[in-house]
Amino acid sequence: KLAPGIGGFGGLFPLGDSYLVAGTDGVGTKLMLAFETGIHDTIGIDLVAMSVNDIVTSGAKPLFFLDCYSTGRLDVDVAEKVIKGIVDGCQQSDCALLGGETAEMSGMYKDGEYDLTGFAVGIVKKNAVIDGKNIVEGDVLIGLPSSGVHSNGFSLVRSVLARSGLSLNEQLPGNDVKSITLGEALLAPTIIYVKQVLDIVSKGGVKGIAHITGGGFTDNIPRVFPAGLGAVIYKDSWEVPPVFRWIQEVGKIEDAEMRRTFNMGIGMVLVVSPDASKRILEDGHGAFLIGEVTKGEGVTYL
Template sequence: MSEISKSELYAQAGVDLEAGYESVKLIKSHVARTQIKGAIDSLGAFGGMFDVSALGLKEPVLVSGTDGVGTKLMLAFAMDKHDTIGIDAVAMCVNDVLVQGASPIFFLDYLAVGKNDPKRIEQIVKGVADGCVESQCALIGGETAEMPDMYDADHYDVAGFCVGAVDKAKLIDGSKVEVGDVLVGLASSGTHSNGFSLIRKILLKDAKLDLHAYVPELQKTLGEELLTPTKLYVKAMKHLFDQIDIHGASHITGGGFYENIPRMLKKGQGVTIDTTCYPHKPIFDYIQKIGHVSNKEMHNVFNMGIGFIIAIAKEDAQKAVDLLKEINEDAYIIGEVTDSGSVDLKW
């Protein structure tokens, strides 16, 4: 026993410390790309650090969000493609803090693996860093845990935690939402990171489709389409924050339109939305056709081509659409706030 080092014993238990050290070396350059004003170099420390005073906010309010990627990960395993799933982890968190009017300032990730593969971990963290760079927030820390027996050797889980900041006077809390406000919807990139248990059931389990097969309707393989990263709305929303009075906002995630839109409304308020006034992504028509899914069920699970919605005064609606077009963001006037107390969709 004395001739076997602790690291060798740990390796026999399934945890490779040396691979862990190699992973840290490989991800350092990706972490460095995300540094912004206020971020304090803390890679390797026990806690990530950020100097909030560097933001110059009068009354800073911190807004936090945490999320994972869900069973979309199973497609990454099947496709052996791991360089974009980290973008999903970032997007699911930063898009949530944007809803309150906060700009993301830092992010931490948690990666649990069955076996530490430094090259694969580098690809995952590269995606996280890509998402942070696009979101203009710093990756200030994270954790990688090798957990044999908990996960298969080729499997992992990834989750994230984001903090954003906003001046207290500029918080978006839904208190300004009024009947007659117009809804502006920002286009999604596709399925984002929601509804993949249903997607896998319909397309992979029941229809037994091949992820590597080219699908004419999608103009790419099924796997490429489904692994399209969740759209980040940071650039779009930061472009609007100081130019439009946003009364309410909603990130369309799991639960689709029916669950997420009411979260920005006052009691007794509802919305009407014309789903024919914006283009649907082909992937949703494909899922609906293959699975024989009703319109209501589709809108109760998926974003259907609209990943983020804002409620604003009627006179600001076209201005918001035009401002977003300036930065090549597709946006549409899709409906209005009512006193119905329900989400009413026209299709």
Template sequence: MDYREAGVNIEAGRAFVEQIRKNVESTFRKEVIGGLGGFGGYFEIPSGYKQPVLVSGTDGVGTKLKIAHTLDRHDTVGIDLVAMCVNDVLTSGAEPLFFLDYLATGKLYPQQLAQVVAGIAEGCRLSGCALLGGETAEMPGFYGSGEYDLAGFCVGIAEKSQLLDGTKVQLGDVAIGLASKGVHSNGYSLVRKIIETKGYSWDFCPDELEGKSLGEVLLTPTRIYVKPILEAMQSGLDIHGMAHITGGGIPENLPRCLNSNQSIRVRYNSWSVLPIFQWLAKEGEVTQEVMYDTFNMGIGFVVIVSPDTVKTALNWFTSQSIEAYVIGEVIEGNRQVEFYFDD
């Protein structure tokens, strides 16, 4: 017997690397040393830093991949993978430098996985980081044929004196919520449970979604906030803290950018909840508390600024075609979110 009879096609793996080479190299920055195919990727520290600090992050796409597998659409989940990592790294005020991916599959289908890598490359271009390398593992018997899983790893850089670690946030600071593009990449186990329990197909078009199918809306990739926020900071916008709204929603993620003696009051009706969340809540009979503890509810990222900076920040994000809302303010507390309705 040989490796191929065991289910691993080494020649297909080599051909796959050549197939994705152009997409990968399209993401390279000037700091990248060498090319694709070595045991490691080389990246030179950018110049201009006095005390550079490297910031790392890792994440996956989760069970959103099940929808991609079912619909045989693989061109967006790579963007999700990058977004989940670079948006996390961004919250420290760091610029993402390079990205690595790990792709595991039961059987290597080059056309399918080339779509995945094309999405990863697009995410890297959108965030300005280099796709420095990765690993593709063919694992017959571990994953079903046509199934794959993804993990991503990102490294960014920041000046030590400018790291956002909660110490800049002050009582009275204002939380500005930046709109998400949809469900992003969290809560899909509940999404799938609702749809499967109700017997809907992924091609179903609820009235609330204005002609779009569930599959189309739910595969909308996670928004990448890196370039608009870094450009805002470089132009002088003084951001005191940032939070990426992922699993656990606003209640779990927003307090992570505060000091230990602070909480934040968030006004429920201060932004437009996206139709997909309204539909999921109705169909699944999901309580408001559970919805906000599970999903981003239309706010994918939050920046904390001083009251006198609010107008400038809102104008900036609007000019970048990102809907922005004043959603709350920092108060005394124990790193919690207090929701309230405006009278």
């Protein structure tokens, strides 16, 4: 008995005139950077973000969140910091922290390490669900800025770090705006788009939403399109943040691999009618017009 929602960003379960929408995810090896830097108080924001950003792509309002914290031997100080981040993330997404589980599993995790899994459930009226099926050629792609790498691609980040010979305490090279260490830049918490996206959705014209996680634009944008449609991305329509330029340069990584691994500065993509796009851009959400829907398939970069 598999539900029809599998394949989307969140799973949909019909309940009366609504769908419950559920998502689960962890934060991947971004955790390893938290272990290395000792910065544990924002990884919980990432954890909440990964699940709630998935379910908001259906237009669902998150109701509640649960976490599971697995470790070898519980370090209460570290756990408190992690949970503080989870509480922050729940506040940012206006959802209840409904419960959680702490599992001490001796022998499974190295000293000082832990794994996190998050689960979120939201709700959306059936007649308001966003599922991409009304997308047509000529619709517009709106990008919402990310805070950096968010919570995907950290295996590649870590190999680039090792190759760079830099420590996480050193300054991020090529960053003119303000002084920031590599550790701070890489651990910048994932943006929680819930309030912003629900506000935009409430004004109409949003037909599809893609959360840009592992797979980048290349894999995630096509997930919302009906068969026979693709996207053109204007690759110079926003500025790629310095952290990505540094990763690409040090790692000597091709454009195609960067775009299939990282969000490149855009963490959420809305597919909207041309009319709605004008209003959204005027409303000042920090949004960029980054492309349009075309015949064909997949994502092309112009």
